[in-house]
Every structure is written in C-alpha cells, then in structure tokens.
Amino acid sequence: MTERRSVAIHVPVLARVEGEGALDLRIEQGDIAELRLRIFEPPRFFEKFLEGRHYTEIPDMVARICGICPVAYQVTAAQALEDLFGVELDPWARVMRRVFYCGEWIQSHSLHIHLLAAPDFFGCGNAIELARIAPDEVRRGLRIQGLGNELMDLFGARSVHPVGVRIGGFHGAPSLARILDMRDKLRAALPEAEALIRWAAAIPVPQDDQVFVSVATRHPADYAIERGDIGASDGLRIGAEAFDAHFIERHEPYSTALFSTYHQQPYLVGPLARLNLNHEYLPGAIRALLADIGLVLPSRNLFHSLLARAVEIWLALYEALRLLDGYRVPDSPWVPATPRAGVAIGCTEAPRGLLWHRYEMDDAGCVINARIVPPTSQNQGRIEEDLRLSLLNFGLDHPDDALRLHCEKVIRNYDPCISCATHFLRLNVARA
C-alpha cells in the first residue's frame, strides 16, 4: 500500500521551451486532482493585423510568429496563396522550397535535441553543463544546427526571418558555386547525423506506452514535409480544406493558446507522429539503421521524440543533398502571380508538426480574414493527457523534484513552441 499524500507542484516558468508557459499539478489522496499546462505568452493578434494586408506582405509578416520556424509559416502561406491564385511554380522553385524547409528542420531539431531536451537525460540543467560532460556531442549538435542555418541562408539570406520567399517562388537563386560547397558540407554531415542517431538511441528513456492518434501530412511520393494531405493513424485521409470538419479548437480560460481536438480527442503532431505515419517513405539506408538500433515504428512512447528528431535530421540532410544534385540556376527564380478572390488554404509540416493556414482574400489581393493553427496548440491537449498518464506510470510517490523533472521531460518531448501558440480565432467568429 503506497502512502497517500497531498502535493501541489507549481512550476512558474518552464525552462528550455520557447515562449512562456507554466504547469500546475495538484495531487490529492494519491491521485491527480488537477493538472494544467498554462500558456501565458501574451497574445500578439497576428490574424487581426494581417487583415487588409496585401498578399505580397504576408510571407514577411507571418515569419514573425516564430523565430525558430519562420520558414514553415512563410512556405505554408505562400503555397496556400499560390493554390488560390492558380500559380504553377517552376519545378526548380518547388524542389528548392523543400530544400529550404529541410534547413529549418535541421536547425530546429538540432537546437531542440542539444540545447533544450538532452540536458534532462544527463542530469544537467542546460547545454553548457552538458558540454562539460559530452563536449564532442554538443559541438557536433551545434555544427549540425549551424549547417541547417546555412541551408536557410542560401535561399533566405538569413535563418531567422529569412527574406527569400515570395508568392511564385523565391526572390533570388543561389549560385552553383555556393550549392557545390553546400553539397560537400551535407555529404560530410551525414555520418555525423548517423552518429547522432546512435547517440540519441543510447540515451536511456522511460518505457512509456500510451494510446494516441498521430496526425501528420502525407504524400504519395515522399516523406511529407512541404506538401501533402492530412492523415491520421486511424486511417483518416483528407485534404487541407477539410480540416475544420474533423478538428476543433476551443479556448480554456487558463491559457492564451487554444486547444485543438480531433473527433473530440487529443492528438499528436510532430516528429514522432510523422515517423509513425510516414516511416515507409524513409530511404532504405536509414530504415536499416533504425532496425539496427531497434526502434520499432509506429512507436507509442513519446520519449522516442528526441530520437525521432535525430532521424529527421538525417532525412533532411539526405533530402537536401539528393535534391541539390544536378543543380542549375533557373532563368527566373519566380513566376508572376495575379491575385484572385477566394479562400486560400494550405498545410505543411513545421518542425513541431502540422501547420494549417486559411486566408480569405479579396480580388485586389488583400486579406479579408486569416486563421492560423500552429502545432503547439494542437499538441496542448495531448501534453496534458500525456502528463496524466505518464505521471501515473512513473508513480506519484516520487519526491516533488523528481515529479517536476519528469513533467518537464514529458513537456519537452513535444518541443512546445509557445510563442506561436497564441493567436487563434475561435471557430464561430461572426464576420461582417
């Protein structure tokens, strides 16, 4: 018989997550009486100030939603608008959008693994402490992160709020010399990424088995990143335009982020959801490696998220290298666009998961209204559910510090990007 006790744990500021969030946990009589992930990042009202803006301004504005995944916002918006305007991208631009996006996955995932998540598993408070006991691994991670930034620089001139995306393609095209140099670096980084996967796989993690629905974009040709339909692990397969028929957002008064549900249930988006749904699209070399390290997919253990990010780093390096083979500088990096009234909808896979945009446009090419559903809001309900299940599995009788650390580890599995989780419109907004 375990001791029945009452504990209140309050983590006022979550460290090593992007943005501002807090967690309240109340245990009474040996059971969880209250568990709340509170997001108090101040609202920034992006959808509102996009209203009235010209379509050419949108990529530069939506980038500012998140400094860590601006490419996801830019590409999602651009592609939604290109679909509405009937713009057919040059094959060069279509391929380079994926390469550009790979840069962001590499940067964001490596930052998360080394600077945010891994220190937990080595008893370190941060990456600088971790670098004292695992200097080569941390330096390797920072190098990979830097390579992701360089890849974004090629097309966007800088990696935070890059300036290269325009409706119809890119503003400019990198020279062949720069691409050849990048290809050498990507080739050299692949063995480093393989070593990273083996390192990540060797980190002991809790055995946690949970039932949840994974949601990610899916594409018949490849591991979906910058294009695809929306799929779920229960067999759902819908176009982006049908999102609202299956996914609902609601506002809880204790959080500035909205909660999303899929058929009234929490669901998972992000690297592990993607691997669960799309692992058969991984190249043969990486599948052999996963078999070798013993990662069985689909996985129901969210503690495989760090490893999933490492796998996606390898994939993104591989894809960028493959797609830059035979690179040519195009006659023009963009094609012209003519605006058209209507509703632009699109979705892509941001590093943290499914990102969905909807813009109602007038015939002058200005925004009438906008709605953006980022990954963190979609994961928020799942994080709370996971915390409950995972804490019960872990055992509520651990000391408070151990419970707190366990909760933080669970939350960091989702890499919540709280600065972007704050700007939704509720579903039933009446508009004049």
Next chain:
Amino acid sequence: MSQQTVHPGKPRVAVHKFSSCDGCQLSFLNLGEALLTLAERIDLVHFAEAGPLDPDTGVDVAFVEGSVSTPEDLERIQHIRAHSGLLIAIGACATSGGIQGLRNQAKGAEWVAQIYSHPEAIASLEHSTPISCHVKVDFELWGCPVSGPQILAVINALLLGVTPRDNTDKVCTECKRQGYPCVMVTHGIACMGPVTRAGCGALCPSLGRDCYGCYGPAENANTDALAIQFGHLGLTPAAIVRRFQSINSQAPVFLAAADKLRAG
C-alpha cells in the same frame, strides 16, 4: 543601487523575454561553438530558453527581448531594471514595440473578444510598447531579428570596457558598399533602404528585392521624400502607409510618416 560598469572578472548576464517571437534570443542560441566560448567568458545567470532560471539575482548586463504588453510586464521590467547594471534592449519588439505594435492603431479589446471565448481571462494591455517607454535603457540594438555579430560586438565591447556602438546609418550605405544594383533605380521596386537603419548587410537587395524596414528608422531619415518617390512608382497612399506600418510601426519616425499620409 545598480552598478554602472561591467564586472571586471566574469560579468553576470541575464537574457529576458517579453512579448516576442524568440528570434532575437536565437542570436545567442545560433552562435554555434561561439556560444560555448561565450559561456566561458560570461556567467549566464538567467536565460529561460537556454535553461538558467534566476530572474532575481543582480546582474551586470541584462539583455531584454520583446515588448511590454501585459499588466504583469509593467512590474517585471521595473524589477529587471532595479537588478541590472546595464540594460540592453534587443530587437524590434524591445526597441519599437515590434510587429504586435500594429494593434496600437486598433481596438485591442475588440480583438481579444473576437479571438478568445473567455476574453476576461486574457491579460493584455491596449498597447504594445518598447522597453524605453518604461525604464531607462542603456543601449538599443535594432533589428528584426538582431544578428549574432551585433550581439557579440556589444558583449565584446563591454568586456573590453568600451562603449558599444551601433550603425545608425542607412541600409543604402551598406548596399552600395556591397556593390548591389539599386532595386529602386534599376527595377522601380519600392525599397525602404533609404530610410532604414543599417545592420543587416543589405540582405533584401542582395536577393534583388525591396528592403521592408525591419531594422527600423535610420538617423535623419527623409520619409517625406521617400513617400513622394513611392507615389511616383505607382503606390497608392494606402500602400505607402503600409510600407511604414509593418515590423516597426510604432517607431516615432515611421509612425509620423504614416500619420502624415493618412491625414492626406
């Protein structure tokens, strides 16, 4: 009393976040191996995104990202000021109120009600304001985002005991120095370079596109002349207003330019 000089040994440094996208903090986290070198030269006391949490200990230098936009922010920035020797505002949000400052021209309360079903639970001030509206700021680094080299230059200056400097000249000067063809002269593109503060290295013209003013107003910016030029290029008055009302909409020079156009 707050110290006015940087500690001679290993200075204590804090990085604080207010309303923002976290992109300027990334100027630290994207330093790569230089981040580890930096960690040997300074003592990072508080930097929530990187791990260290200690907002209450006094520091020699506090970097502040983000704008003041909630009632709680008003108290927090006073607390930070009182516990910091030097306070350095980094990025567009901290120096001008940022892109979210666009709400200052609108009815913020209505927006809350349109977005949230429990608007009473959302603590948000009517305006998004820069740090200098609330406390004394010792140095400002403009830019959306600020770059790693800008941050390192400031830290190195402080470590060497000299006053940090920032380039207040125009993007045009950087653009010319790089030898990029002027996008306005050669392609008739409405570029904000003539009124925008340097520091990025003229990234947008390097791709053949217009600068959109993300580093805020330059010193002695002639916004009147640029607005006339934009008119000649075919922009409507409303479109010209939007050029000045974007990332740094509440920077006084850009706000005045927009107000003048709106007044007709």
